[in-house]
Amino acid sequence: MITLSVCTGVSAKDSARERLRETYIDSLPRLTNPDDSLSALYNILDLSGIDNRAEAASTLLDFGMRHGNDELCLEMIRNLANYHFSNDSIMAELLEMTQSFEPSDLQKETLAFVKVFSEIKASGSMNEDDRQTHVVDLIKEFNSTPSDDPYDQVVQLFILCINLGGETQGELLESYFNILENKIKQLPVTTYALRNLFFSQESITFTNNGEYEKAVKSDRQLMDIVDIMQSNYAAQGRIYRNFDTYRYLYLRRMLRNFPALTLDEAEKYYSCIMTLADSVPDIKRAITESNDPHVFLLLKQGRYKEAIPMLKKRLSDNKSINIYQRRFLLRNLIKAAEKTGDDESLINASRDYVDTLKKYVKIKNGERYRELQIVYEISRLKEQNASMELQRQMQTNNFQNTIMNISIGAAGVLLLVACIFVFLFFRFRKLSKQLSAANRDLRHERDQLKETRDQLIVARDKARTAENQKTEFINYISHEIITPLNTVIEYSQMIIDSADDSKREYLDRFSQVLRLNTGMLRTFVTDVQEISIMEHNMMSIKLRPSSLKNICTLVVDSVRINVKPEVELKFAKAGAPDTSINTDPYRVEIVLLNLMSNAVKFTESGSIVLDYDVNGDNTVTFSVTDTGIGVPAEKRKTIFERFRQIDPEAEGTGLGLHVSRLIATLLNGSICLDESYKQGARFLFTIPVNKPEPASTAEAAL
Known part of the structure; x- marks a missing residue:
C-alpha cells in the first residue's frame, strides 16, 4: 500500500529555472543564426513562469512574423489566446491576425481555437435569459444552416456546448458533446489544441454530474494527447517544454473520480502526482493547500479516520470549492464518519450535506427547467422546419403539376x-x-x-x-x-x-x-x-322649471305609506338648498315612483334613500338606494325589458322599469343599475339640466 507524502516548502528548482531563463535571454544578442535564436526563444518560453509566458509568446510571434514562419505564428496565437481569453480587444486582434494567414488545417484549427476561447468570455458575461435565447439561436443555426467546413461545424458545436454548459449540465449537453466528439474525430489527428479543449470541458461536465467512468475516460485521452505532444516537442529540441501542470490536473481529476478506479490505479495515479510535486513547485504548493490527492487516496484505501480531518479542512475553504465539489466531499465525509463511528462528525456533515443538497437540487431543478425550455424551443423549431419543408415540397409539387397541366392544356388548345x-x-x-x-x-x-x-x-x-x-x-x-x-x-x-x-x-x-x-x-x-x-x-314632453326638492319630496311622501316599519325612508337632500332644472316633472316623478316602489317592495329592513347630484356635464343624476334583496347577476341585463320581474312571486306587473327606461330615453337621459353597489340595489336615473331636445319616439321604443 502506498503511504502519503506530505508536500511542504518551496523547491529550489524555481530559482534554478529562472536563472537558466535569464541565461538564454542574455545570449540572444550574441546569436546570429535564426535557428539558434528560435531555439533560444523557445527555451525562454518553456522556462518562463506564469507571469512571463505571455511576453515570451509575443516575442516568438513577432519573430515568426518577421521570418514568415506561419506554423510558429499560429502556435503562439493559440498560446496568447489561452493567456488573454478574457481581454476582448486582444482576442479580436488575434482573430484578425489568424484570418490573415493562408487557409490550412493549422490555420483553421487556430481560428477555431481563438473563436472558442472568445466565446468562453462572452458566455460568462451573459445573464440566464440572454444565454438561453442565444442557445436556442445557436441550435437553430446549427440545425438549419450547418456549415460544410468541418472546422466551422466544430466551432458551432463548441460555442453551443459552452453556452449550453452555462444553462445545464444534463443530458442535452451530453448529447451535443457526443456530436462534437464525432466531429472532432473527423479532423486531422494533429489537432491537439481542439481535442485538448474538448476533452477538458467534457471531463469537467462528467465529473460535476458524478459520471466517474466517463470523466476518467476523457482524462485518459487527455493524458494520451499530452504524451504525444511532449514527444513531438522533444523531437524538435524543446527539452524544457513539459506538460507536468496539465498532467497534475488530469491525474488529480481522475483520482477525484476514484469510484471508477481500481485501488492499483488510484495508487499509481497518486504516485505520479507525488513525483510531479517533487519536480514542479507550483504543484507542490497546490497539494499543500488542498490535500486533494491525499484525501482521495485515503478514501479509496478505506482509511476513513485519517481522511476525516483533511475532509473537514477542505470543506472549511468555501471560496475554492463549488457546489459540486462540496456535495461530493460531504457525501464522502458522511461515509467516513459512518465507517468510523464518529457521530459528531456524522451529524455535522449530515446537516451541512442537507443544506448543500437543497442548493444542489435547486440548481439542478433550474438546469432541468432551462433544459426543458430549450428542448421545447428546439422541438418547436424542428416542427416549424418540418412544416416549412413540407410546404416547400408541396409548392414544388404544385409547380410541377402546374407545368404538366399547362403542357396538357396547350396540347389540347x-x-x-x-x-x-x-x-x-x-x-x-x-x-x-x-x-x-x-x-x-x-x-x-x-x-x-x-x-x-x-x-x-x-x-x-x-x-x-x-x-x-x-x-x-x-x-x-x-x-x-x-x-x-x-x-x-x-x-x-x-x-x-x-x-x-x-x-x-x-x-x-x-x-x-x-x-x-x-x-x-x-x-x-x-x-x-x-x-x-x-x-x-x-307622448309629448312639457318642459318647465321644476324644483328637484319638490319632485323628490312628493315621491317620498307618495310611497311612505307602504314602507315597512323596519325600513328607514330618507330623502338625502331634504335639508340642502333647492335646485331648479328645465324638465317634465310629471315624467320624472313617474320614473322615481317606479324606482322607489320597487325599493319599498323588496326591502324588509334597513333603509331606502332617494338622492340626486348635479353633475359637471350639465346633467343631474337621481339615485335610489336600498338594502333589500338586490338584483341577481343573471337578471341584471333583462330587468328593463317588459314583464320582467326580480321575483316572479312578488306583486307587480314587470312594466315599471320598462316604462322608466322609455321615459328616460324620451327625456334624452338614461337609467341603469349600479352593479358596483353590493348591499342591495341602487338605480341611477340621469337627465339633462338645461332644456333638452326630446328624442324621437322611435328611439324611445328602442
Missing part, C-alpha cells in the same frame, strides 16, 4: 378551338330557344310580383287598422277599468267612514287590501297605456 366553332353554332340555336322561354317566364314572374305587391299593400293597411284598433281598445279599456276602480276605492272609503268605531278597524284591513289590489290594477293599466302612447309617438 388547338383541338378545343376547332371544336368551339361547331359547339357555338349549336349553342347559339339552343340559347335562342332558351331566351324565348326565359322571356315568357320573366313576364309571368312580373305578373306574379305585381299581384304579390298588391297583396302586401292590403296586408299593410290591415296591420295599420289593427294597430289603430289596438290603441283605441287599450284607451277604451283603460278608461272603462280605471273609472270603476276609482268608484270602488271611493265607496270602500265611504263604507269605512260610515261604520262605527268598533267595526272601522276591522273594515279598514279589508279596505287596505282592496286599495292595494285596485292600485296594482290601475298601475298596470296606466303602464300599458303609457307604453302604447310612447311606442306610437303620441
Whole structure:
C-alpha cells in the first residue's frame, strides 16, 4: 500500500529555472543564426513562469512574423489566446491576425481555437435569459444552416456546448458533446489544441454530474494527447517544454473520480502526482493547500479516520470549492464518519450535506427547467422546419403539376378551338330557344310580383287598422277599468267612514287590501297605456322649471305609506338648498315612483334613500338606494325589458322599469343599475339640466 507524502516548502528548482531563463535571454544578442535564436526563444518560453509566458509568446510571434514562419505564428496565437481569453480587444486582434494567414488545417484549427476561447468570455458575461435565447439561436443555426467546413461545424458545436454548459449540465449537453466528439474525430489527428479543449470541458461536465467512468475516460485521452505532444516537442529540441501542470490536473481529476478506479490505479495515479510535486513547485504548493490527492487516496484505501480531518479542512475553504465539489466531499465525509463511528462528525456533515443538497437540487431543478425550455424551443423549431419543408415540397409539387397541366392544356388548345366553332353554332340555336322561354317566364314572374305587391299593400293597411284598433281598445279599456276602480276605492272609503268605531278597524284591513289590489290594477293599466302612447309617438314632453326638492319630496311622501316599519325612508337632500332644472316633472316623478316602489317592495329592513347630484356635464343624476334583496347577476341585463320581474312571486306587473327606461330615453337621459353597489340595489336615473331636445319616439321604443 502506498503511504502519503506530505508536500511542504518551496523547491529550489524555481530559482534554478529562472536563472537558466535569464541565461538564454542574455545570449540572444550574441546569436546570429535564426535557428539558434528560435531555439533560444523557445527555451525562454518553456522556462518562463506564469507571469512571463505571455511576453515570451509575443516575442516568438513577432519573430515568426518577421521570418514568415506561419506554423510558429499560429502556435503562439493559440498560446496568447489561452493567456488573454478574457481581454476582448486582444482576442479580436488575434482573430484578425489568424484570418490573415493562408487557409490550412493549422490555420483553421487556430481560428477555431481563438473563436472558442472568445466565446468562453462572452458566455460568462451573459445573464440566464440572454444565454438561453442565444442557445436556442445557436441550435437553430446549427440545425438549419450547418456549415460544410468541418472546422466551422466544430466551432458551432463548441460555442453551443459552452453556452449550453452555462444553462445545464444534463443530458442535452451530453448529447451535443457526443456530436462534437464525432466531429472532432473527423479532423486531422494533429489537432491537439481542439481535442485538448474538448476533452477538458467534457471531463469537467462528467465529473460535476458524478459520471466517474466517463470523466476518467476523457482524462485518459487527455493524458494520451499530452504524451504525444511532449514527444513531438522533444523531437524538435524543446527539452524544457513539459506538460507536468496539465498532467497534475488530469491525474488529480481522475483520482477525484476514484469510484471508477481500481485501488492499483488510484495508487499509481497518486504516485505520479507525488513525483510531479517533487519536480514542479507550483504543484507542490497546490497539494499543500488542498490535500486533494491525499484525501482521495485515503478514501479509496478505506482509511476513513485519517481522511476525516483533511475532509473537514477542505470543506472549511468555501471560496475554492463549488457546489459540486462540496456535495461530493460531504457525501464522502458522511461515509467516513459512518465507517468510523464518529457521530459528531456524522451529524455535522449530515446537516451541512442537507443544506448543500437543497442548493444542489435547486440548481439542478433550474438546469432541468432551462433544459426543458430549450428542448421545447428546439422541438418547436424542428416542427416549424418540418412544416416549412413540407410546404416547400408541396409548392414544388404544385409547380410541377402546374407545368404538366399547362403542357396538357396547350396540347389540347388547338383541338378545343376547332371544336368551339361547331359547339357555338349549336349553342347559339339552343340559347335562342332558351331566351324565348326565359322571356315568357320573366313576364309571368312580373305578373306574379305585381299581384304579390298588391297583396302586401292590403296586408299593410290591415296591420295599420289593427294597430289603430289596438290603441283605441287599450284607451277604451283603460278608461272603462280605471273609472270603476276609482268608484270602488271611493265607496270602500265611504263604507269605512260610515261604520262605527268598533267595526272601522276591522273594515279598514279589508279596505287596505282592496286599495292595494285596485292600485296594482290601475298601475298596470296606466303602464300599458303609457307604453302604447310612447311606442306610437303620441307622448309629448312639457318642459318647465321644476324644483328637484319638490319632485323628490312628493315621491317620498307618495310611497311612505307602504314602507315597512323596519325600513328607514330618507330623502338625502331634504335639508340642502333647492335646485331648479328645465324638465317634465310629471315624467320624472313617474320614473322615481317606479324606482322607489320597487325599493319599498323588496326591502324588509334597513333603509331606502332617494338622492340626486348635479353633475359637471350639465346633467343631474337621481339615485335610489336600498338594502333589500338586490338584483341577481343573471337578471341584471333583462330587468328593463317588459314583464320582467326580480321575483316572479312578488306583486307587480314587470312594466315599471320598462316604462322608466322609455321615459328616460324620451327625456334624452338614461337609467341603469349600479352593479358596483353590493348591499342591495341602487338605480341611477340621469337627465339633462338645461332644456333638452326630446328624442324621437322611435328611439324611445328602442
